[in-house]
Amino acid sequence: MLILTCPNCGIAADETELHADGQAHITRHGAGASDDDLEEYLFMRNNPKGVHFERWRHVYGCGKWFHAARCTMTLEVFGTYPAQTLEPPKDLVAKIKKKRPDWEGFVK
Amino acid sequence: MKRYSAFAIAREAARYHTGWERAWRSPEPKSHYDVIIIGAGGHGLATAYYLGKNYGITNVAVIEKGWLGGGNTGRNTTIIRSNYLQDPSAAIYEKARSLYETMSQDLNYNVMFSPRGVIMLAQTEHEIRGYQRTAHANALQGVKTEWIGPERVKQLVPIIELSGPRYPVLGGLWQSRGGTARHDAVAWGYARACSDMGMDIIQQCEVTGIDKSGGNVTGIQTTKGAIKCNKLGMVVAGNSGHLADMAGFRLPLESVALQALVSEPIKPCMDVVVMANTVHGYMSQSDKGEMVIGGGTDGFNNYTQRGSFHHLEETVRALIETFPMISRLKMLRHWGGIVDVTGDRSPIIGTTPVGNCYINCGWGTGGFKAIPGSGWAMAEVIATGEPQGLAAEFGLNRFQEGRFIDESVAAGVAH
Numbered sequence: 001m002l003i004l005t006c007p008n009c010g011i012a013a014d015e016t017e018l019h020a021d022g023q024a025h026i027t028r029h030g031a032g033a034s035d036d037d038l039e040e041y042l043f044m045r046n047n048p049k050g051v052h053f054e055r056w057r058h059v060y061g062c063g064k065w066f067h068a069a070r071c072t073m074t075l076e077v078f079g080t081y082p083a084q085t086l087e088p089p090k091d092l093v094a095k096i097k098k099k100r101p102d103w104e105g106f107v108k
Numbered sequence: 109m110k111r112y113s114a115f116a117i118a119r120e121a122a123r124y125h126t127g128w129e130r131a132w133r134s135p136e137p138k139s140h141y142d143v144i145i146i147g148a149g150g151h152g153l154a155t156a157y158y159l160g161k162n163y164g165i166t167n168v169a170v171i172e173k174g175w176l177g178g179g180n181t182g183r184n185t186t187i188i189r190s191n192y193l194q195d196p197s198a199a200i201y202e203k204a205r206s207l208y209e210t211m212s213q214d215l216n217y218n219v220m221f222s223p224r225g226v227i228m229l230a231q232t233e234h235e236i237r238g239y240q241r242t243a244h245a246n247a248l249q250g251v252k253t254e255w256i257g258p259e260r261v262k263q264l265v266p267i268i269e270l271s272g273p274r275y276p277v278l279g280g281l282w283q284s285r286g287g288t289a290r291h292d293a294v295a296w297g298y299a300r301a302c303s304d305m306g307m308d309i310i311q312q313c314e315v316t317g318i319d320k321s322g323g324n325v326t327g328i329q330t331t332k333g334a335i336k337c338n339k340l341g342m343v344v345a346g347n348s349g350h351l352a353d354m355a356g357f358r359l360p361l362e363s364v365a366l367q368a369l370v371s372e373p374i375k376p377c378m379d380v381v382v383m384a385n386t387v388h389g390y391m392s393q394s395d396k397g398e399m400v401i402g403g404g405t406d407g408f409n410n411y412t413q414r415g416s417f418h419h420l421e422e423t424v425r426a427l428i429e430t431f432p433m434i435s436r437l438k439m440l441r442h443w444g445g446i447v448d449v450t451g452d453r454s455p456i457i458g459t460t461p462v463g464n465c466y467i468n469c470g471w472g473t474g475g476f477k478a479i480p481g482s483g484w485a486m487a488e489v490i491a492t493g494e495p496q497g498l499a500a501e502f503g504l505n506r507f508q509e510g511r512f513i514d515e516s517v518a519a520g521v522a523h
Contacts, residue, residue, distance in 0.1 A: 001416065001417060001418070002408070002416065015406075015408075015416060015418070016418050019407065020406075020407035020408035021407075022362065023362075035508050035509075036508070038508075039360075039507055039508040040358075042451070042507070043360035043450075043451045043507040044358045044359070044360050044507075045349075045358075045359075045360065045361065045362050046349075047349030047350070047359070047361055047362050047363055047409060047448075048349075048350075048409075049347075049350050049411050052409055054408060054409070070408075072363075072409045072410055072411045072412075073411050073412065074412070075410070075412055
């Protein structure tokens with residue numbers, strides 16, 4: 001069972017209490033964007049074997065959105081952080097880098 | 109290759125079974141092939157087989173990082189059906205289903221295709237309308253399905269409980285020519301036939317890099333050394349994104365875990381496949397007597413080949429309401445496979461941004477039933493270099509062009 005700590009309310013919630021919503025930090029292109037940009041926004045996804053940044057929502061709790069950094073190979077959770085950011089916090093990136101020296105770093 | 113036959117069994121019985129050959133060779137890789145297929149699962153092996161059979165291309169290697177058929181080909185619930193809503197889907201799945209009918213004879217290998225029939229239960233008013241629409245679409249596509257009422261469902265599946273408290277069975281979409289097959293045998297049969305045509309199946313050989321020159325693929329780097337090729341086919345399901353990364357392009361895919369489980373074997377009690385999409389469970393009985401149960405996918409990216417326990421609980425809970433007699437069955441085995449899911453729940457077959465590099469992926473939760481049709485279509489794309497035939501509509505560019513083959517409404521569940 002995957003357990004994530006909601007940074008909004010501080011509760012360690014298991015996955016039945018949460019809703020996963022895919023890749024985080026996507027650029028949301030709007031009207032007037034090129035076909036390439038719209039395709040990238042709507043369909044193209046990072047699908048890494050390893051470190052992944054995701055959007056989650058604490059649906060059966062405080063109802064708020066947050067972000068999580070997780071390993072898709074081991075299901076290890078590196079940490080969670082608020083959704084009001086365009087990229088993961090530097091200390092979290094450093095922590096992941098320490099645990100996974102081969103990781104290429106955060107790629108938008 | 110010595111043919112399998114009743115005579116061969118008698119001959120071997122008379123000499124203590126000393127004359128059986130290995131079903132396929134395990135050679136070391138050559139330095140160059142006309143075509144390399146990455147992935148020796150059902151889809152990869154079928155692609156190689158139809159390259160040889162339909163186009164006479166036999167200087168082919170099939171590269172596998174694990175063992176043959178050890179991915180999703182060995183991790184599914186073996187259901188075969190073609191009752192899809194959209195025309196391109198119905199065409200390729202129906203081609204696959206029809207090829208399953210003659211596969212044992214074609215391959216001289218018993219894949220135990222059992223056209224026992226598949227019912228998709230309607231348990232809401234919306235599903236009644238949806239499945240009636242699918243039945244009409246299938247009639248136009250030349251796929252034989254029919255809408256049946258609850259009495260007929262009960263006749264076909266005596267162990268079913270029609271009057272469930274929350275989701276009574278209101279009817280179903282019945283495809284009498286759907287069924288199941290022995291999943292491992294499909295991979296083994298194709299492998300034997302490919303090997304017999306002179307193709308090399310190289311197991312325990314992981315691809316570590318893809319060599320390009322001037323935007324075209326020239327070969328691959330593997331744990332058994334570099335291998336050159338004229339054309340490269342990637343047929344690796346859940347690992348497609350990882351491989352595309354090596355080749356330098358992106359895919360509209362996310363890999364998630366899909367789970368299934370089987371019970372202890374019991375006496376024959378159900379001779380059709382039943383799918384209950386609203387409550388999200390499906391079940392059939394294997395030839396050994398085990399109840400084979402399929403569950404749902406997790407909502408998050410996962411490469412671990414195991415899924416979340418609560419999905420199993422939900423599936424089993426739903427099936428106990430539908431089939432009360434299974435409530436005391438013990439479950440024997442449980443497994444997960446990594447499925448690659450696209451935005452419209454339809455596969456991607458075709459060319460890639462890299463020259464001479466072709467991809468077949470995105471079968472999501474429904475790949476097993478498609479194996480022969482998928483291989484047939486992929487072989488045509490590789491042999492001709494053009495996305496045509498059954499694959500024509502399934503190109504990677506459909507997401508940019510907005511030409512979706514939307515099966516997420518029609519069958520947006522594990523299938």
